[in-house]
Amino acid sequence: MAEEVLLMKGNEAIAHAAIRFGTDGYFGYPITPQSEVLETLAELKPWETTGMVVVQAESEVAAINMVYGGAGSGKMVMTSSSSPGVSLKQEGISYLAGAELPCLIVNVMRGGPGLGTIQPSQADYFQTVKGGGHGDYHLIALAPASVQEMADFVGLAFDLAFKYRNPAIILADGVIGQMMEKVVLPEQRQRLTDEEVIARCPWAAHGKQEGRKPNIITSLELDPSIMEKRNIHLQEKYAEIEANEVRYEEINCEDAEYLIVAFGSCARIAQKAMELARAEGIKVGLLRPITIWPFPSKAIAERAKQVKGILTVELNAGQMVEDVQLAVKCSIPVAHYGRLGGIVPAPDEVINALKEKLIK
């Protein structure tokens, strides 16, 4: 049977993919530009088909704590929001990381700071990969660049979250959330039965089974010697994720003399800019981080041996550029081009920036 190709928004793809992947629960709160996730779920009524629970919470704070409750009970649960809402979730995200609970958070970024704008942005990069909440922790962070990846990364994020008992985040921007593209949705999977959940998550709190000691979900430990061990365990887990789960895409890098590094919607713009630059005879390659944590530092360092300079293109004032600079250790020039406040750059702006900052 031929694959069914559908046309939909990135936000709608998240909702469809969540149902198809067998998600047990979604807990959300309306905020532009991601409200279609909750709206689509409400329209599709998965509680009547797969049995998926959908709750419109009283706040983003409540929604992320519902995720904590559901994830702590071993179920596959998620939330979605946009930048100001994700800021509100940071306390809960820190608790999820501290208690090592697998779950999915989706951030469809809009411009800030503050209430900012409802237009697209990538200004939550620092918040996503450098902490956001309190304490030493990392989220597994995936950055989709198409509606297809919005759909595909739901399952990937959950798989990684459960593999490492760690929260995962899809960091999209308003462009990816709102634009309509072709998408092939994953096959409908059955949700896990309660017995399968219990078998998959022997650590979870869902009413202790006969003969088992109580399971306690907590991030609290007042004995510093134990708390240090817990932190060391987390750091070891993060090192393992960094060793195993880096994902990126390279386009036209083999002969590249200049490299653009961009994620999400900026990678799409940069790809067009790259094509236009090559038509002018400038050999540009594109490296697109798919995981922004763990960051493809080694791949970028490798390309730095070959190219004369790297330009990052971001919808922010220069955030990912710091990780690129760290990756190449100042061995070659690294520049940033960004637009702020909800403005999305055109490809010719990117070429001009490349010429002005690196080639001239």
Next chain:
Amino acid sequence: MTKEEIIKPENLVYKKPTLMNDNPMHYCPGCSHGVVHKLIAEVIEEMGMENQTVGVSPVGCAVFAYNYLDIDWEEAAHGRAPAVATAIKRLWPNRLVFTYQGDGDLACIGTAETIHALNRGENITIIFINNAIYGMTGGQMAPTTLVGMKTATCPYGRDVTIHGYPLKMTEIAATLEGTAYVTRQSVHSVPAIRKAKKAIRKAFENSMNGKGSNLVEIVSTCNSGWKMTPVAANQWMEEHMFPFYPLGDLKDKE
């Protein structure tokens, strides 16, 4: 009666609930928490729900409730226990799910989560320990601190022109369509303890019978925070707390 006769099973008049383990409690002598923990353990055992219960502990003195009752627990962020419990109950509908929260957790930082979980009619029970003070952090003013009552952050007494009025969350809960059973109890005397246990039992049964959400407030003492002996604290509670927080059922949707 010889020792051998006394220890015969038929002569047993009291025993510690099996769900209560031997971990030494961190609660101050005279504190109400221990009694309420025991009542919850007894009710869970009497309902036969030992292996189907999930408790949600708060931030506050009861943060370590999970150390004392051998059931599954999730420890919630400050005030968020009703949101945590909402998800557990929705995802595991045949489990007994309850939160255990103090006045600061429930009636201050978690006011929104409390009201909305109750008003959605989540089939959970909220056990609300109201001792009119922040115990864990050392006796600061709570949303339920009585007018005139002295705490570390209102050392000259709660002044309504500066601090506003104490909040009666249980009265608010009784007005919400989603609540099935809303009651205020105490554990300062044997008759009160028996009534409180009955209330917890009714609330837990409602939670399992799909009747809606349940709130059991226990007006409690914090003799350390109040800087009184346990006996004086009980007396003070009767004289000052009960007139403002009268005991009894506020709502019972039979």
